[in-house]
Amino acid sequence: MQQLLAFARGSRGSRVKKQISVVGAVIVRDGLILCAQRGAQGNLPGMWEFPGGKIEPGETPRDALAREIYEELHCTVAVGELVATTTHEYDFAIIELTTFYCELLDGTPVLTEHEAVCWLPPEQLMMLEWALADVPAVQIIEKAMTS
Numbered sequence: 001m002q003q004l005l006a007f008a009r010g011s012r013g014s015r016v017k018k019q020i021s022v023v024g025a026v027i028v029r030d031g032l033i034l035c036a037q038r039g040a041q042g043n044l045p046g047m048w049e050f051p052g053g054k055i056e057p058g059e060t061p062r063d064a065l066a067r068e069i070y071e072e073l074h075c076t077v078a079v080g081e082l083v084a085t086t087t088h089e090y091d092f093a094i095i096e097l098t099t100f101y102c103e104l105l106d107g108t109p110v111l112t113e114h115e116a117v118c119w120l121p122p123e124q125l126m127m128l129e130w131a132l133a134d135v136p137a138v139q140i141i142e143k144a145m146t147s
């Protein structure tokens with residue numbers, strides 16, 4: 001029992017955080033990148049992110065991303081090259097974020113969950129306040145697309 005309790009709780013007696021695998025779409029059109037602002041409610045209110053969401057059991061990351069983009073923005077994307085997989089510990093969970101470059105095949109982004117979206121050139125991405133899990137990917141994208 002002691003061992004079970006030790007497993008379920010962190011070293012300072014706190015509960016072990018949830019680890020969540022999330023995918024994000026770096027949708028590029030005419031050299032601009034689609035950025036999405038989270039709503040005022042829930043985790044990370046008002047922060048900017050790449051549209052996407054949690055990988056469901058049995059899904060590949062690419063399948064999850066195409067599904068999320070269809071559900072969230074009503075757009076069809078072709079999921080391309082991997083950008084990065086990075087992990088960030090927030091107060092509410094540990095997020096493993098995997099981002100892919102995507103091509104918009106069909107549709108114009110419709111806001112169903114986000115507060116706003118905008119298209120920015122890579123060198124202006126860091127003007128937004130990104131969710132902290134996204135910052136390494138944003139830096140990689142800026143470097144890759146401006147060099």
Ligand SMILES: Nc1nc2c([nH]c(=O)n2[C@H]2C[C@H](O)[C@@H](COP(=O)(O)OP(=O)(O)OP(=O)(O)O)O2)c(=O)[nH]1
Nearest residue numbers: 022024042043049050051052053054095131133134
């Ligand atoms: N979709 C997306 N989520 C991100 C990014 N960066 C980042 O830290 N996250 C976090 C926010 C959420 O806690 C989680 C993604 O879950 P989600 O897209 O289902 O977001 P949510 O808050 O609406 O979901 P929920 O927990 O309320 O069910 O990952 C990102 O670039 N895209």
